[in-house]
Each structure stands twice: as C-alpha cells, then as structure tokens.
Amino acid sequence: xxxxxxxxxxxxxxxxxxxxxxxxxxxxxxxxxxxxxxxxxxxxxxxxxxxxxxxxxxxxxxxxxxxxxxxxxxxxxxxxxxxxxxxxxxxxxxxxxxxxxxxxxxxxxxxxxx
Numbered sequence: 001x002x003x004x005x006x007x008x009x010x011x012x013x014x015x016x017x018x019x020x021x022x023x024x025x026x027x028x029x030x031x032x033x034x035x036x037x038x039x040x041x042x043x044x045x046x047x048x049x050x051x052x053x054x055x056x057x058x059x060x061x062x063x064x065x066x067x068x069x070x071x072x073x074x075x076x077x078x079x080x081x082x083x084x085x086x087x088x089x090x091x092x093x094x095x096x097x098x099x100x101x102x103x104x105x106x107x108x109x110x111x112x113x114x
Contacts, residue, residue, distance in 0.1 A: 022095030
C-alpha cells in the first residue's frame with residue numbers, strides 16, 4: 001500500500017513562495033497521474049494540480065500561472081512550486097493520485113498572511 005508524506009508548508013506573506021514535496025513509499029509513482037489537493041477550513045477538499053504519467057500537467061483556474069507541479073521519478077517524489085501566494089491559498093495541502101487512493105497523508109499546512 002502506498003504511503004505519502006507531504007512537507008514544505010509554512011507561514012508566508014502574500015506574494016511569497018513555497019515548495020511542497022510529497023515523498024512516496026510502497027509504490028512507484030511514475031505509473032500514476034499524481035495530484036495535489038488542498039482543503040481550507042470549512043471547505044471541501046479540492047484538486048489543485050495534476051501531473052500525468054507522460055509528463056503533461058493541468059491546473060485549477062485559481063492557481064494557473066502561479067503554481068507548478070513536477071515529479072522526480074528517481075526520488076519517487078512529487079513537488080508543488082507555489083509562487084505569488086494569496087491569502088485564499090491558505091489550506092492543508094495533500095498529494096495523492098488523481099482519482100485518489102483511500103489512504104491520505106497527514107498533509108502540510110500552508111498559511112498565507114501578513
């Protein structure tokens with residue numbers, strides 16, 4: 001069973017940047033379409049970005065042009081580079097397959113505030 005560990009979150013001012021990492025064990029991520037999701041307080045979890053197993057990417061309209069998803073198959077890790085962060089990006093961020101597995105990691109908190 002795949003295990004996912006997210007890291008890299010923190011407190012950042014509006015306009016700042018963060019890079020999230022998702023390290024996996026138990027399965028090779030390279031065969032899957034992997035994604036980042038986020039859940040803000042009182043809201044449902046939403047899909048933020050996808051990287052397909054062939055390398056293509058897709059983004060939610062709210063983050064397009066600001067976020068970049070990437071993967072390092074040798075390290076079995078998926079990344080999310082977040083630039084020009086806004087207060088509305090505040091959420092717990094999770095990685096999972098696009099069409100998620102039942103098992104989720106603990107997530108990493110991103111707080112954008114001045």
